[in-house]
Amino acid sequence: MRALTISAHGGLEQLTYTEDAPEPQLTSDTDVRVRMYAGAINHVDLFVVAGVPGVKIAPGWVVGSDGAGVVESMGSAVRNLKVGDRVLFNPGSSDRTCEYCLAGEMPLCLKYQILGEHRTGTLADLVVVPAASVWAVPPGVSWETAAAFPLATLTAWRMVVSRARVHPGDIVLIWGIGGGVALAALQIVKRIGAKAWVTSSSDEKLAMARAMGADATFNHKTQDVAKEVRALTGKKGVNVVIDSVGEATWKQSLLALGKLGRLVTCGGTSGPMVETDVRRMFWNQWTLMGSTMGNDEELGAALAALRDGDLVPPIDSVFPLEEGRAAYARMQSGQHFGKIVIKVRD
Numbered sequence: 001m002r003a004l005t006i007s008a009h010g011g012l013e014q015l016t017y018t019e020d021a022p023e024p025q026l027t028s029d030t031d032v033r034v035r036m037y038a039g040a041i042n043h044v045d046l047f048v049v050a051g052v053p054g055v056k057i058a059p060g061w062v063v064g065s066d067g068a069g070v071v072e073s074m075g076s077a078v079r080n081l082k083v084g085d086r087v088l089f090n091p092g093s094s095d096r097t098c099e100y101c102l103a104g105e106m107p108l109c110l111k112y113q114i115l116g117e118h119r120t121g122t123l124a125d126l127v128v129v130p131a132a133s134v135w136a137v138p139p140g141v142s143w144e145t146a147a148a149f150p151l152a153t154l155t156a157w158r159m160v161v162s163r164a165r166v167h168p169g170d171i172v173l174i175w176g177i178g179g180g181v182a183l184a185a186l187q188i189v190k191r192i193g194a195k196a197w198v199t200s201s202s203d204e205k206l207a208m209a210r211a212m213g214a215d216a217t218f219n220h221k222t223q224d225v226a227k228e229v230r231a232l233t234g235k236k237g238v239n240v241v242i243d244s245v246g247e248a249t250w251k252q253s254l255l256a257l258g259k260l261g262r263l264v265t266c267g268g269t270s271g272p273m274v275e276t277d278v279r280r281m282f283w284n285q286w287t288l289m290g291s292t293m294g295n296d297e298e299l300g301a302a303l304a305a306l307r308d309g310d311l312v313p314p315i316d317s318v319f320p321l322e323e324g325r326a327a328y329a330r331m332q333s334g335q336h337f338g339k340i341v342i343k344v345r346d
């Protein structure tokens with residue numbers, strides 16, 4: 001079958017398009033095999049190519065964490081699905097038996113796996129996933145949108161709704177608008193009726209964010225974001241910060257965060273090590289939170305919003321599978337505004 005693969009870690013030159021990848025087989029009676037129509041990439045896919053500490057890949061590893069397609073075959077124990085169903089994936093899967101899973105907190109599962117990282121990925125003609133990871137594509141939603149949706153929207157949903165508990169009237173500062181998680185966070189914040197303040201190094205992206213409803217925008221290359229935020233809020237600061245950048249933004253995030261503020265991080269694309277003055281943390285009574293992926297309840301709620309048409313991910317560009325490396329290069333460039341989709345078949 002056709003697939004985008006890596007056989008060693010390194011730069012994007014490791015990404016190889018092949019037409020000779022072995023077809024994945026059903027390995028349990030709860031597996032589902034899906035004929036792929038589209039995939040999408042996320043920052044995690046760049047980390048997989050570079051190499052994630054402690055995560056091993058087998059040569060010919062199929063990459064990609066997001067995708068959508070049609071059910072091609074399935075194990076005998078799979079219920080509620082039939083051959084031909086249009087489906088997308090929860091990129092995360094878990095054992096469904098540990099105490100975290102039973103409490104509905106699948107992303108905390110000790111056996112949690114992400115497609116393309118711990119399991120072979122989505123950028124191929126066929127992919128095998130557990131039935132529990134398979135969700136129906138809402139009627140009328142295109143393959144590109146279905147593939148672009150899950151990872152970034154699920155991540156943002158958990159950050160904004162479940163972790164930060166954003167409510168109407170909150171001011172939420174979102175770093176780096178243009179990335180999938182930041183854009184989904186903007187949409188979810190606006191949907192709640194809170195105010196979304198966003199940053200970018202590109203004035204063009206900030207204009208696009210305003211068109212999507214951003215209430216204030218800051219160019220973090222030319223402006224002191226924390227200073228501007230404090231000026232606009234009468235020195236109070238914002239209620240919530242959504243940060244996936246890490247090292248480069250942490251200090252500014254905390255300077256912009258008001259009393260009783262909540263900061264949620266889902267990653268450190270600029271580097272992992274940050275510094276926090278505990279005196280400011282306790283005095284301002286901050287909550288600093290981590291978040292990753294999401295559970296079934298969160299994905300179900302996000303998909304309902306997609307079905308209603310008010311949480312549709314903007315798409316930056318679509319590349320054919322053969323040009324998958326160019327899609328990764330666009331992600332690495334940081335020039336994108338919206339999801340980068342890879343079309344597997346028409």
Ligand SMILES: [Zn+2]
Pocket residue numbers: 094095096097098099100101102106108109110111
């Ligand atoms: Zn578990």
